[in-house]
Amino acid sequence: MQSHKLLVFLCFFGLTTWAWSQDYANRLGHQSDFDRLKGKPLSDKFSNVESVKTxxxxxxxxxxxxNSKKIELHxxxxxxxxGFDMDLERFNDRNYGSNPAERDFLLGNLNHIKGSDKWILELAASDHMAIAQIETFYNLVKEATFIGDSLKFYLNNREKIEWRDQQKFHIPCVTSEYIFNSVKYQEVxxxxxxGILKSYTLEELEHSQPRWDEIIVLNGTPKQLPNVQGIIVSELQTPLSHLVLLGKNRKVPVMAFTDVNTNSGIQNLMGKKVKLDIAxxxxxxxxxxxxxxxxxxxxxxxxPMDLRVKDVISLATVPKNGATYLGSKAQNLAYLIAISKKNPGVFATPEQAYAIPFYFYHQHIQHKKIKEKIDRLLAASNKDSVQHINAELKAIRKAIKNEPINPVLxxxxxxxxxxxxxxxxxxxxxxxxxxxxxxxxxxxxxxKTGIVNDSIKTFEKAIKDVWASAWNEASYWEREVFGISQQQIAMGVLVHRAFPDEIAxxxxITDNLFRDEFPGITVNVQLxxxxxxxxxxxxxxxxxxVYHFDIFNPKKEMEVDFTAHSNLNNYQPLLSKDxxxxxxxxxxLIETNINKYWKKFTLKxxxxxxxxxxxxxxxxxxxxRVFNP
Structure with a gap:
């Protein structure tokens, strides 16, 4: 009887040990060991990366x-x-700080860029591990895995980049371009x-409209989004580009895949009904x-289109109900100016800010040569003919630019x-x-830019060019998709001083788009x-x-997690810490105050x-403006 109980106990113990052994390993001797434990990185900042936490x-x-699928956090x-027994706040204080003596653990992620031989050891951007411990950690991971010299250490924050520049590291280090240049797939x-999978060139899109039931493959980034089931482009996208924002606004699945036009699996599906799943x-x-x-x-x-206001309006004070006769962009700048005045020294707004009301645009398009062309377009029966509609739009823009502007304006x-x-x-x-x-x-x-006393870049030309863009192909077709009245479109013009000396x-976006649990901001900046x-x-x-790692203590230093550096600035940071x-x-500050002006009672x-x-x-x-995620 006793031997039977012992056998049962040993079997149970063996099963428990086996189950636990599936949850972690002390070595990764082969790629299959990594594959067994891999999951998604905690942050969505890179597509096409798989990760094992260490x-x-x-x-x-x-x-x-x-096992990074089963166990989400270190x-x-x-x-x-x-058997560690400590609350999360104390764990974070001890194990992400800069004092080596306080640490119980070294925490990191072993990342692999899919389809490549690139392997990266990454710490949390909020981890201020000392250089000696980083190098110890790197060497331990290298010795315990099959990766060898392919393993690099990823510099994802300003502190680590500065250490690299000061030549303090004795391990191979890389920055974001090492990863970014290898990424072939991107969820947009x-x-x-x-839908039916079909390929188009950007040139073909200028003369033809894809069918509503198609998933289309494009050889670049389109100026406008066709009204289709899904879109695959061959170029990686800037996360906050207009294509990304329009795609999210449309809620149409969009992805970038640099090999889409040479991938035989995708090319063999052309003309067939397919299901596309973008993660x-x-x-x-x-x-x-x-x-x-x-x-x-x-x-x-x-x-809304209030035509009663007939004067150029200063935005130095907030116009009442200005969006109804100036447009939301001008009204929002007036709010920004007011917020800046109440919080001096934080940020500036463009000087000499004025708005031209809808009245002058509406008056201008009543010219016979303009009005008859707009009326003809809006009455057209063949609205599915992209070539016809685009020709009509071009004629409207030309007519708007040809008619003289009201001298009173x-x-x-x-x-x-x-x-x-x-x-x-x-x-x-x-x-x-x-x-x-x-x-x-x-x-x-x-x-457009207008220059005082310039014979070419005149104010009149700039105003008419902006008015004409109400009838751009991209704006017209986007309004069609959303059911926005073409008859009621009205164009105000926001005017302020230009910035010929901008450095960046x-x-x-006042949200951390890649990690929901850390409130912050997402920034794209260029030279x-x-x-x-x-x-x-x-x-x-x-x-x-940018985010606060310790939400319980917002006075602590903010963390900056880099995803990419500008190739126009030699991959060096564009902005200082301050x-x-x-x-x-x-x-x-703007997020809090603008939502009050918009009369929203929860921060968005x-x-x-x-x-x-x-x-x-x-x-x-x-x-x-409102962010429509």
Whole structure:
């Protein structure tokens, strides 16, 4: 009887030991060992990366690689498997700080870029591990794995990059471009789609409209998103580019895959009905018998258009109900100016800010040659003919630019701007169909520069060019998709001094888009006036998140987690620590106050555009709008 009990106990003990052994290993002798334990990184900042979390116990001198699908956090592993008994706050204080003597563990992630031989040891960006311990940790992982010299140490924050620049490391180190240049797949808008797979060139899109039931493959980044089931592009995207924002606004699945046009598996599916599934770290595409969901045209949305205001309006004070006659972009700048005045020294807003009301645009398009063309377009029966509609749109824009502008408007502008020392002014769209809930209109309309007493870049030309962009192909077709009234589109114009001396420009989303548990901001910034939202081919902007690792103690230093560095700035950081700290402060200040102006009673993330200007590197905030994730 006793021997029977002993046998049962030994079997149970053996099963328990076997089960635990599946949860972690002390060595990774083969790729299969890594594959057995791998999961997704905690952060979604890179697509196409798989990860195994690793811990070195400084007391027992043992290294562990643990099942990263089953055990999400280092803290859970050391508590449940290593007998560590400490609350999370104290664990974080001891094991992510800069004092080596306080640490119980060295914590990291062993990352592999799928489809490559690139292996990276990464610490949390919030981990301030001393250099000696980093090098010890790196060597332990290298010796305990099959990876060998392919293993690199990833510098993901400013502190580690500075140590590298000071030549303090004696291990091979890499920064974000080492990863970014190897990424072939990128989730742009995750989701699932069913449709007929078809390939188009960007040139073909200018003359033809894909069918609603298609999933399309494109050989680059389109200027506008066709109304289809799903989209695959061959170029990686800047996370906060207009394509990304429009895709999220549309809720259409979008992905980038650099090998899409040479991948035989995808090419063999052309012309067939497929199901596309886009996830953060991978995608799948296969034949399907599922039905293709019909795209339902939304009910037509009416737009506010108050034509009673007939004067150029200063934005130095907040106009009452200004969005109804100036547009949301101009109204939001007035809010920004008011917030800046109440919080001096945090950020500046563009000087000499005025808005041209809808009245002057509406008056201008009543010219017979313009009105008859708009009426003909809106009455057209063949709205599915992209070539026909685009030709009509081009004719409307030409007519708007050819008609003379109301001299009263020009006189008002000269009176407002004539005494200023600024000579270059930016004229920007401020329609009733952009920067609104559910429709951000990113990149749909044009901005132009006008120069005082210039014979070519005149104020009149700049205004008419902006007005004409109400009838851009991209803006027209996007309004069609969302059911926004084409008859009621009205274009105000936001005017403020231009920035010929900008050092950097960028976009901030007041949310950590890659880790929900750490509130913060997501930043894309680029050198000079090179666009973040519509980058030229081959340009990579700087990308990082800023957050407080210790949410219980917000007075602690903020953490900056870099995803990419600008290739236009030789992969060096564009902003200093103080500038990043001030940008964070300004973004959160604006988020709190703008939501009050919008009469929202819960904080919602916002989309901010900023510039760093002049030799004093002053922070300017030029735009704020609702973020529609």
């Amino acid at each position: 811990v070195y116990d400084l007391h027992d001198k043992k290294l562990y690689f643990f 803290y859970i592993f050391v508590n449940n498997y290593l 808008v995750r989701g699932k789609a069913v 953060v770290d991978t995608f799948s595409i296969a034949l399907t018998t599922q039905s293709i969901p019909k795209k339902v045209r939304p009910k037509t949305k009416s737009l 020009l006189a008002q502008l000269r009176a407002k701007l004539g005494t200023s020392t600024f000579t270059h002014y930016r004229f920007r769209s401020s329609t009733n169909a952009e920067d609104i809930d559910g429709f951000n209109g990113a990149g749909l309309y044009d901005s 420009n960028g976009v901030v 000079g006036d090179h666009s973040v939202v519509q980058p030229d081919k081959g340009e990579i902007c700087e990308q990082f998140t 500038e990043i700290r001030n940008l964070y402060k300004a973004a959160k 993330p916002i989309d901010i555009e900023f510039k760093i200007v002049g030799p004093e590197r002053r922070l300017y905030i030029k735009q704020v």
